[in-house]
């Protein structure tokens with residue numbers, strides 16, 4: 001968008017429109033731009049006719065910044081009634097003018113030509129200008145980007161994504177595109193969405209039906225008759241006290257007739273274009289020749305590159321089939337996952353801090369205080385064992401937690417919040433978790449009870465980052481996989497990284513949406529991703 005201090009407004013690179021940002025987001029509020037002819041395009045936030053309908057004031061926003069441009073249209077130029085409704089799209093050309101002294105705006109646009117109007121019926125528009133709750137907006141996912149909050153979140157999200165890439169690129173990391181579809185369960189927790197192929201299923205049903213047409217109603221009626229006859233035959237033989245063998249043979253015929261009827265009825269339900277639902281044919285095995293899933297983490301795959309090009313990261317969507325209905329979980333979320341060869345956990349903890357500091361510095365526009373605090377305060381570091389001790393002390397002191405506190409538990413959100421918000425009032429890094437609650441790939445510590453894992457907990461959000469030193473010893477990791485009841489076979493390729501040229505290495509995953517929650521102060525994670533996915537929601 002160029003230098004905002006430029007004395008000329010800057011055209012959008014792909015159209016002849018000027019971004020509103022380049023008019024109003026200047027130190028002088030745009031005052032120095034008076035007299036320039038510009039074209040803008042955007043959506044009306046508010047509008048009203050004035051001077052007995054002789055002109056209209058419009059507040060227009062084009063998403064380039066949170067601020068609106070005040071636009072004035074006279075009735076000679078356009079039909080004002082179609083312009084003034086919230087949500088209408090307008091594209092106009094006119095001259096920038098400084099309004100009279102004492103007005104809030106430093107610049108406004110006097111329209112000479114209206115180039116486009118996309119009207120709205122105000123009686124039907126679902127996003128009126130009144131303040132709407134985020135819950136309400138979640139039911140209008142496609143229109144909610146038109147609100148100030150959601151468009152601001154989109155800009156912050158974009159800036160954070162850009163900063164993530166800039167940071168890693170500047171530090172010599174390679175961006176590796178890890179797959180979305182995989183057969184490996186990185187966390188070994190079974191929270192995977194299975195990938196099935198609807199088209200395959202439909203094709204298969206169509207083929208089957210063309211080779212073997214479905215039964216007609218008459219076929220089914222005939223089969224029902226056979227069942228009735230066979231049933232009658234069994235009853236007759238029984239009342240005639242026939243021999244056991246004869247009765248058994250007759251019962252077998254009845255069973256066959258019933259099975260045949262069931263089959264026919266089932267086949268009659270098969271219709272082209274509708275996949276069979278009874279689960280009898282495992283179509284899911286078709287496409288990939290084995291069960292495939294949506295990835296829960298790009299970590300295992302990105303490790304293959306860390307073990308040859310040293311410093312890598314992946315940043316993409318990940319999926320968890322967790323039935324969580326909380327404000328901190330999504331079924332589809334984005335994760336930033338760096339992986340570094342020759343690094344142990346100590347090294348990683350330091351780097352993680354840098355990362356957060358850098359992000360905080362870049363985004364002082366979000367929740368400024370919290371970000372400032374992250375940038376300036378050293379994180380508290382405590383071991384898991386210390387954390388549990390502190391929580392136990394709190395319980396002894398009268399603090400009530402819903403989840404019980406004892407060595408071996410996974411820290412609940414209330415525990416994480418207590419540590420970060422009450423006890424330390426700053427981000428807390430908890431390290432060396434019990435092996436029983438962490439994934440198989442984390443390096444076993446010398447005590448054989450804990451693993452070299454760390455979580456970064458932050459106020460408001462709880463766990464923001466989870467990471468670990470990876471287990472680089474072949475026998476140990478094999479034992480861990482087996483010990484957790486997981487099959488070795490799907491992980492053989494991963495074990496090869498330990499068989500051939502193994503090296504200590506570490507990495508972490510940062511939940512991108514949680515980072516946005518933290519930066520923006522928004523409460524619900526469903527509001528910081530454009531199209532949230534959670535139990536019961538996958539449309540749009």
Ligand SMILES: NC(=O)C[C@H](N)C(=O)O
Pocket residue numbers: 186187296297298299337338466467468507508509510
């Ligand atoms: N890359 C990582 O360390 C993240 C880790 N696999 C997780 O999903 O929690």
